[in-house]
Amino acid sequence: MPTLQVRFFTAADFDIWYPLWRAYQAFYRVDLAEDVSRTTWQRLLDPDEPMHGVFAFTDDAVLGIVHYIEHRSCWTRGNYIYLQDLFVVPEARGHGVGRALIEHVYGEASARNCARVYWLTHESNHEAMQLYDRIADRPGFVQYRKVFGT
Numbered sequence: 001m002p003t004l005q006v007r008f009f010t011a012a013d014f015d016i017w018y019p020l021w022r023a024y025q026a027f028y029r030v031d032l033a034e035d036v037s038r039t040t041w042q043r044l045l046d047p048d049e050p051m052h053g054v055f056a057f058t059d060d061a062v063l064g065i066v067h068y069i070e071h072r073s074c075w076t077r078g079n080y081i082y083l084q085d086l087f088v089v090p091e092a093r094g095h096g097v098g099r100a101l102i103e104h105v106y107g108e109a110s111a112r113n114c115a116r117v118y119w120l121t122h123e124s125n126h127e128a129m130q131l132y133d134r135i136a137d138r139p140g141f142v143q144y145r146k147v148f149g150t
Contacts, residue, residue: 002058004097006104009044009053016055017041020065024087028122036150040067054104056088056097064088066101070112078115081105086119086128098131 009017018037025032044053050071056064067085083105088097102117109117117136120143121128132138 002060004056004058004063004100006054006056006100009055011045013055014041016062017053017065020062020087020089021085023089024065024085027087033150052108054101056101056104061089063092064097064101066105068105068108068117070114073115076115078113080116080118081109081112081114083117083119093127098128099135102131102135 018041021037021040040051043049043051044067051067051069053065053067055062056066065085065087066083069082069084070079071082073080083102086098086101088101105117108114119132119136121132
C-alpha cells in the first residue's frame, strides 16, 4: 500500500467526507437526515466545538475517516476522548488504515493530556474487533440508552 497520511478536515472537504459518512451509516444500517449530517460537518469544522475529524489517505484515494469528541469526566482530572465514528473503505480494510486513524486519536489525546480514549462497536463487527482487541482494552461494560430524537 502507498504511504498513508492523516489530516484534519477542511471546509473544502465536504464532497470527499460526505460519501464516506454515508457509507459508514450504511454499514450500521442507519440513514441520518441530511440536515443532521450538515450539522455534524459544521461542528467538526468549528474550532469552538470539542468535535474533530480526520481523513486517512494515500496519493490516490481517501481511505477512511474518524470523528472524535473530547469531554470532561467525573473520574479523572484529564478529559476523555470518545472515538465516535471510524470508517475504512472496504478495499483498504486489513491494511493498517483503521490502526492509523486510531493512533492519530491516541496522539491527540496524549497531546491534550487526556486520561482516556474509548469507543463502542457493534457486537457483530468481528473484523474491526480483531484490531481493537490488539490495541485497546475491552472493559466489559454494556451500553444502555434511551433515544429522544436527533
